[in-house]
Amino acid sequence: MKNIAVFPGSFDPVTRGHESIIRRALLLFDKIIIAVGDNPEKRAYFPFEKRMHWLDQLFGKEKKIEVRKYSGLTVDFCKAVNANFILRGLRTSADFEFERTIGQVNKVLDNRIETIFLLTVPEYTALSSSVVREIIINGGDPGKFVPDCIDLGGKK
């Protein structure tokens, strides 16, 4: 049996924090599927295609990583792609309280799927996609927070 993990998110946009979690978890799984939420009700700042494109650029050469679109419940997506793990990063205790809720609910919905957590590295503790968006919206340069290969366009 292969260990397949889903790393779900909206990646709006992908950050160095995401990148760090995924690369450090690679050793642990046979495959990591980056599941990019495409949810009509939760409008993203960057278009879906752009968010997918950046992830492809970043991880395209990594054979154990796959980038996929998803909608609906994460546990349903896991079943559909035969994943038995969900991968998440933890930055703060606020994060933890939120992730524990999600993790416990997922366990009730499907007891076979386990959520695995890694710690964000300290220098990315403050970093999130919403921080990057706030900086852009307020006319700042979020360059230190996104992977080098990502071109946020006129917005970077």
Add this chain to the structure above:
Amino acid sequence: MKNIAVFPGSFDPVTRGHESIIRRALLLFDKIIIAVGDNPEKRAYFPFEKRMHWLDQLFGKEKKIEVRKYSGLTVDFCKAVNANFILRGLRTSADFEFERTIGQVNKVLDNRIETIFLLTVPEYTALSSSVVREIIINGGDPGKFVPDCIDLGGKK
């Protein structure tokens, strides 16, 4: 003097967590008034009538429980129904920080009304109405989170 408690919420929808808190608190009060918020500015997912109906179904035979509509400040509603206690459940420390703020503000607004807290039982720690709604919106089955007598319709 009778001890009357108000258990305020939007119950959108009522969960097993709500039910557990109310049933366990029954011994403590002469009457518990479940106050169902009907707030035009905060749009609920389920219509007000449905939310009331489910609570009536669940607690209709319990003589010490009354289900009432309310709007405005909780302390004003308490005064109107002669309640001297507000009843709340605590799940997480995020909950606690939120409830402490509300409880302290209520105490400034009306010093005679005391907020009483019970702990959520561990298996319902992750459970909230918003979790139930998220599951429904994403096409899942929230059946394990709502009381058996509740029929969420095509949505369950």
Add this chain to the structure above:
Amino acid sequence: MKNIAVFPGSFDPVTRGHESIIRRALLLFDKIIIAVGDNPEKRAYFPFEKRMHWLDQLFGKEKKIEVRKYSGLTVDFCKAVNANFILRGLRTSADFEFERTIGQVNKVLDNRIETIFLLTVPEYTALSSSVVREIIINGGDPGKFVPDCIDLGGKK
């Protein structure tokens, strides 16, 4: 059936925070038993007799309050005195995490006993018996933190 609550602690010494919780909870119970821990392994700063004496002074005229010595598990003491509730105050989210653990363990040990929480009033949030002891040990005056009728002796 009467509602009897146990308020357990070491009261080393009793503080204005303790007093506030007990007085505000009086309306809720037919009797509150203040259970003063006498634990040979956990050495108290003030002798047991003194801690009992201060509580007697403070609440002696209150017919619904009883001051009792206890050791062993709190749930066993509750059974021995026919109490169906444990009363506790909550100050901070650190408090909450600690109390949730105790409350859930007690519920596993005896499912019939419910823990009831009240919020500490804001001006006593920082107040605890250990704060009072630290002030005394360092030569300060803890007078603002203990009830007026308490005479900490040369130490106050």
Add this chain to the structure above:
Amino acid sequence: MKNIAVFPGSFDPVTRGHESIIRRALLLFDKIIIAVGDNPEKRAYFPFEKRMHWLDQLFGKEKKIEVRKYSGLTVDFCKAVNANFILRGLRTSADFEFERTIGQVNKVLDNRIETIFLLTVPEYTALSSSVVREIIINGGDPGKFVPDCIDLGGKK
């Protein structure tokens, strides 16, 4: 070199909590610039002019305080007004987690600007502009939470 601090916020409306932090920090700085956010995307409850007016009324006679409009990144505003410090109040650990994120991001964006925190006094721990707005929206009187000189109009 002078020590200039920016105290940023939306002050929607100014509260006794804000007032307490600013007055207690006065000794520490040569000048405190109250920076009132005017952000078209984040609609305020009270109009910008009113929020400015209340702050002018409250601090108009204080020579070390200046009230200014701002938009964009806080660190950019700091640079524009030669401020080397950002001043913030801390109420709860939820506050702390939020402020730490902002503070660390600001430090990445401009390493020369330091964020300085003061504790909210206990009786204002539960107090925030959003609490004041909630009370107003629900028909209550927030008078105890705003400075005496502030006239919330028919809304107070």
Add this chain to the structure above:
Amino acid sequence: MKNIAVFPGSFDPVTRGHESIIRRALLLFDKIIIAVGDNPEKRAYFPFEKRMHWLDQLFGKEKKIEVRKYSGLTVDFCKAVNANFILRGLRTSADFEFERTIGQVNKVLDNRIETIFLLTVPEYTALSSSVVREIIINGGDPGKFVPDCIDLGGKK
């Protein structure tokens, strides 16, 4: 390369919480080494041999699990046994803050070793070895908190 995880602790005594974390993590690693701290400065309640014996009883038939004595830094033990992962369970946000500190320090001491976290199942959130010891010390029965095969002797 094989994925070997160290699960360090004092297991004083092993609880159902420990057991749950280890069994659920088995799928993720080629080997899990349960590292039982034997630290002369931190006196354990149960003798080292007993703590080892209970773990052997519990996991003796599981080929992927090894029970080992350790002292010194966890990262040094990891190097000695060729482990590239440390496995830990998370119950509460207090846990998280503590574990994040340890995890980040370990990463500074040896950047190649990654800490992996699983969530404790909700019904064991309140459970820890120190809770079990407290129950025993106070004359209670901790049977619901320890694995069935564990015989705490006259103490259970």
Add this chain to the structure above:
Amino acid sequence: MKNIAVFPGSFDPVTRGHESIIRRALLLFDKIIIAVGDNPEKRAYFPFEKRMHWLDQLFGKEKKIEVRKYSGLTVDFCKAVNANFILRGLRTSADFEFERTIGQVNKVLDNRIETIFLLTVPEYTALSSSVVREIIINGGDPGKFVPDCIDLGGKK
């Protein structure tokens, strides 16, 4: 009037975290007095003279910094040295809860003394004197956590 801050601690030993807070706060005060606790009841790991010596080495050339021995209540020491501020660093929300208690108690004991907080830089979030001691006790090298000029002797 001069702004004098006391930075109290046991500095057992001084860490890069301490150093960072003190250097970043220098601009804010006319003088910072590093108050090294010498408390017979709380036995330190390193002797008092050594802890003082390291601080002298580290800050000896800095005219605005003074290193002093203290015992008793921090507010009493502040009065004795004419300090009107206490300086503290904040790393985690557990830190915050602890510091808020101390800060509020100090404010009750002497209302004129204000506690000022700075954020620890992210890479030192996990760092504390007790972490350094744990590493030493377990035979590790804490060199990355203490200032370069500090010679922990055979212990480093």
